Amino acid sequence: MDLPRYGYHQSLEQRSGQPQRRPVVIIGAGPVGLTLALDLAKRDVPVVVLDDNDHIGSGSRAVCWAKKTLEVFDRLGVGEAVARDGVRWQCGRVFHGEREAYRFDLLPEDGHKMPAMVNLQQDQVEARLVRAVQLDNRVELRGRHELIGLEPGVTGVTLNVRTPDGIFDMRADWVVACDGARSPTRSLLGLGFAGQVFEDRFLIADVTLAPGARPRGLDPERPERWFWFDPPFHRGQSVLLHAQAGGLWRIDFQLGRDADVEAEKQPERIRARVSAMLDGAPFELAWSSIYQFACRRAERFRVGRVLLAGDAAHQVSPFGARGANSGVQDADNLGWKLAAVIKGEGGEGLLDAYEFERMEAADDNIGHSTRATDFISPKSALSRRLRRAALDLAPHADFAKALVNSGRLSMPTEHVDSPLSTPDEEAWASGAGPGCPAPDAPLADGGWLSEAMAGRFTLLAFGWPAAVDGLPVVTLPGEGLAARRYGARPGSVVLVRPDAVVAARWHRFDAEAVQRAWARALGRPNG
Template sequence: MDLPRYPYHQTLEQRSGLPQRRPVVIVGAGPVGLTLALDLAKRDVPVVVIDDSDRIGEGSRAVCWAKKTLEVFDRLGVGEAVAREGVRWHRGRVFHGEREAYAFDLLPESDHKMPAMVNLQQDQVEARLVRAVQLEQRIELRGRHELIGLEQHADSVTLTVRTPDGLFDMRADWVIGCDGARSPTRTLLGLRFAGQIFEDRFLIADVRLDAGARPRGLDPDRPERWFWFDPPFHRGQSVLLHAQADGLWRIDFQLGRDADVEAERDPERIRARVAAMLDTDRFELAWSSIYQFSCRRAERLRVGRVLLAGDAAHQVSPFGARGANSGVQDADNLGWKLAAVVKGEGDDVLLDSYEFERLEAADDNIGHSTRATDFISPKSALSLRLRKAALDLAAHTAFARPLVNSGRLSLPTEHVDSPLSTPDAEPWSAGPSPGCPAPDAPLEGGWLSEQFGQFLLLCFGWPAPAVGVRAITLPADGVAAARYGARPGSVHLIRPDGVVAARWHRFDADALRMALARAHGRLS
């Protein structure tokens, strides 16, 4: 795939020296910033996206895109292409030494539009997003615009930007920093980025097998996630393998804390590691990188009129595919709230709810990532013995399998304490409670997830006389009813980001009005 670029050009405000005030400026043209820009544009909010580069980053980097993220992409017009071009999978296998410890299935039930996971290299996902942005008239994407200063005012923000033609100022009502782990936006806000930096180093190798090669039983027609603890080809460490698009395979080798980084970068040394793992030298080394990772987050996600999202807000380990996925979910959470504030449809406290919910999600993801890292890299002989015992038991007993942690794969966080949610007035025996993700289900001629993006009232068994919100009627005995724990007469209010805001066993117009007001930040 030819990757699009967004070359620098001098703008009118540079030539005139008079800043043009914009509703929203997004700093960073990665997956998170581009997703947020598309979301806002579809809500009729003009956006300028600036980036210090003018092209998509090199290498596969983020690879695994989770079901929730795919549903967000689908609403923005790129989900079907990502799912079509990537490698779909839902099954994983965990090995200990030379034997399999256990296998798992991320999506054992049918009747979902999107698969559990799709593996597609980040540069190809970004290419899809950039092309969608370049076709959107409400978005201006500016390359080689480096943020070097921020000044907040009562009703706006001034951004000082460095370009090939020198410095100039931009003006915005709101600024969103989606500019990565070294975020200049976060630095200019003076926010601490606190957490744990792990000493272990890991090697990424993207390889392409020669035609006809079938090493170690890999089957390109049945892609799975394979994770080894203490494999015979890499004793004392761990290895992760994923299939990617275009015939590539992603392999992550744990190198340990004392690895000689320069020596490990040697292509011949990398080839030797890969050959030992695949039991063949019939492959091409397409890309490689050595990394350390952190589990940390910013102390705040909002300072006045400036907000943070994605890696600018939080970092996690790559085990569990929680980095890029949680960043896209930040954008999904923020887009409708910021649009409502810009258009006067919601109160400013909606943006405080973004900080509340996405800090909760960041802490959730950091917790999962830290536990996975501690299991993958035991820090003591006792921890190593406990890990071996859990892996040995997992091969024979189901109760031990939850103890094995090769990375809990990305799922959206449940915001059960969200200030936007209306608590249940009556007991429910099943289904997602307020603050939890709304599950997908088939509709006649489509899918429920395709209807998200606006406030939506699901009416089970009969059409409720709702005012001020779109309502759709669903069978009281279908797949959707089962997934929502509904009975005839039940109603569910769904937020634009696919989160349950409220639910009742019977329709009540006053209760719906109150729930909508709360979900717009107008009730505490």
């Protein structure tokens, strides 16, 4: 597909020579910044997005988009297109040598609008987000606008911006940095970015197979995630394989910490590695890159009126598809909170809650990523022996399967201790409790619960009607799939936040209790 551009043009600030005050300026037009811009626009908050480039980056980069992220995209109008055009999958296989160690299913139960995972190259996802932004007159996307200075104040932020026509100043009530792992905004704020940089190097190769070729049993009609430890075609290392849209296959080769990067970049060396993996089947090399990665996060996600999201706030390894997914979920978490503060509907403590919740999620993701990386690339003889034992036992013992870690796939973090959550007043046998992601379910009219909640505060009433002034209510059966997923019974009610997180739940409806929990979830617990 043709990728849209967002070319440079002079802004009103430049033409007039007078700084213009903007409610929100987002730095960075990647998936996170674009998602946040669309979210705020749908809440009628005007946004300016600045990017130092004027086009979408090349190469597959992020590939896997998880169910929670797809639900966010769906609410913003691009989820169905991503799910339609990408490669859907939910099963994975892990091999030790050529023998299967175990397999898994990410979504064994039906009854969800969105699939467990969709593989679609990042540039294709960004293209859909850019087009959606360009169709929304509440968002102004400015290419070739580079942030070079930042002056946070008590009531706003001054931005110093460089363009092809020179340097000018902007004013913003709020600034959100979505400008990547090398974030200029984070540097201008002087924030530390602590964590672990891993020395291992990895090669990405995107390839297209000849028509009809099915090396190693690859089946484009039944795509799965395949991961090898110590395969015969790449001894002593690991390999990851994913199907992508357009007939592409992405292969990640672990090269080790002592790899000669310049030698490994040579096309003939890459082709030799791919050919060995594909049993000599004909292929075309579409794109390649060599990378290292880090697991680290910023010391703060909020400095006054400047907030950080995505890679600007945290980095993880690519194993487990946690990078772009967690960034999009940052935007989902922040959008409604920032809009509520701007409109005076919520207290500024909402933005402290954003920092609390998303730092918690970053630490959760970094922990999973670090453990996966340590298993994939053991650093000592003892850890190598333990890994070998787990891989040898996995085909025969369920307990050993849990020890094999090729990258735990992205799942949203539960914010059980969030200051916005109202704890249960009585015991619930099961289901999604306060701070947990609100699960989807089919509705009797053929729609979906995720659609009915529509990115707003919603009260779910199970088995009987309930009413609270100003709060939309979705009435659901007191028994059945939705009730099981929420742990509800006839008479239960559940309050859900705009980012589809459970805020509170009760087995008996009490309008005043709902109002108190609603106020707490808006960052104003005293009403």
